[in-house]
Amino acid sequence: MDLKTLYCLNDARGNFTTKDGQDDDKIFGEKTLKVLLERMLSEAQVAEKPPRAMILGQNGLGKTKHLRYLEAKVKQDNLPFHVTRFKVGSYESKSKFNVLHNRMLTAFGLTLFTDKIRRQIRSDMNWFDAVRLPENVRHAFHQMATSSNPVQIDLAVQFLRGEVLKASLPGKLGVSLPSLEEGDDYASVLQVLADVVKLQDNKMLLFCMDELEYVQYVNNQDAYVNWRDGLRNLLDVKQAGFIFTIAAQSMDQIAKVMREPDIARRIATNNYHKLPAYKPSDTQQFFRELLACFVDQTKLAQLETAKNLTQIPGYSRATFPFTEDALEGYCRWIHKKDSEAKPSEFEFRLDETASAACLQGIQIIDTPFLKGRNEYRDEE
Secondary structure, three states: OOHHHHOOEOOOOOOOOOOOOOOOOOOOOOOHHHHHHHHHHHHHHHHOOOOEEEEEEOOOOOHHHHHHHHHHHHHHOOOOEEEEEEEOOOOOOOOOHHHHHHHHHHHHOHHHHHHHHHHHHHHOHHHHHHOOOOHHHHHHHHHHHHOOOHHHHHHHHHHHOOOOOOOOHHHHHOOOOOOOOOHHHHHHHHHHHHHHHHHHHOOEEEEEEEOHHHHHHOOOHHHHHHHHHHHHHHOOOOOEEEEEEEEEOOHHHOOHHHHOHHHHHHHOHHHEEEOOOOOHHHHHHHHHHHHHHHEOHHHHHHHHHHHOHHHOOOOOOOOOOEOHHHHHHHHHHHOOOHHHOOHHHHHHHHHHHHHHHHHOOOOOEOHHHHHHOOOOOOOO
8 A cells, every 4th residue: 555545636736746747736734835826926917017026034944945936826827927947056265256146047047048139139130239238238139149160159148148268268259358347237238148149939028046145155345246246146137137046033133144135125115925834734734735735526425435445533524634633733743943943844754754654554644543653642
């Protein structure tokens, strides 16, 4: 016997764990951030102004999950956003802003970046001539769009994505510097990309940057100044939206550069949102919603008839395979400390408990079974 058979799971399920991709459109439990993100997308559409937000919360509360939900929501409802979601990655003390810039374009897709901009410039040179750009950036875009030499195109893309060109290469490309340097350089590249996405697809470019806490390791003074300049100019790109997540429980735990007045003002202090810690009621809601989604109700109805489950004390279709009291005590056990109740761990615990019951052939997980595993906490 396995979990799927014993606990009447849907055909696509083999356990109680959500799957990336398949379950991105589902948020179980606490809904504050879900509602906030949906409202943010709606307001951005009516105002034709891409969203800005900083999402704070301790590890495990679901920041990444909510970014996945946002991306799935946009695709499912065909909303006018081009979402680029990625983890910002790690940084060293002397890492410059070009590292993030490079990762943003890589996440968008370098081939897509090249193809879209080449097509736009080649089809409307008047539009390109009217765009305000630093001279080196303009020249690199022009080379990327008009050259028929793959090596020259690749060189231009390297420059525009923030890489440092080796000694003789700037001359071959026709630029005066080996790399982008100023915040305005990086911002101008993204402004062109955002404009092209709007022109070609009638969508707003939206970058969702996950795990921004790693920026705190940039502590070299020159690098810090470079990052501040880069972020300030990035946030001045009007046609692009930016949603950041960061592992922090309060504003003073956010990377210092993100608290600088000129950065915070551009995000707007009312767009800094903290994910609330889970309460026992949120945890119970999480489990009830997950079970309702994963358990095949037709299979369960047949099992109720075959085994007369409704006669078992505490049995409830809403909490199967737990009895009602067992699930409530299980959630209280998870909340030995509120800080320990993290949605990222709920599914692992549920699979572990259900597997132990399955190995013993237990189809209804009741209070005595949980107490025998020290996974039940009495009501205080």
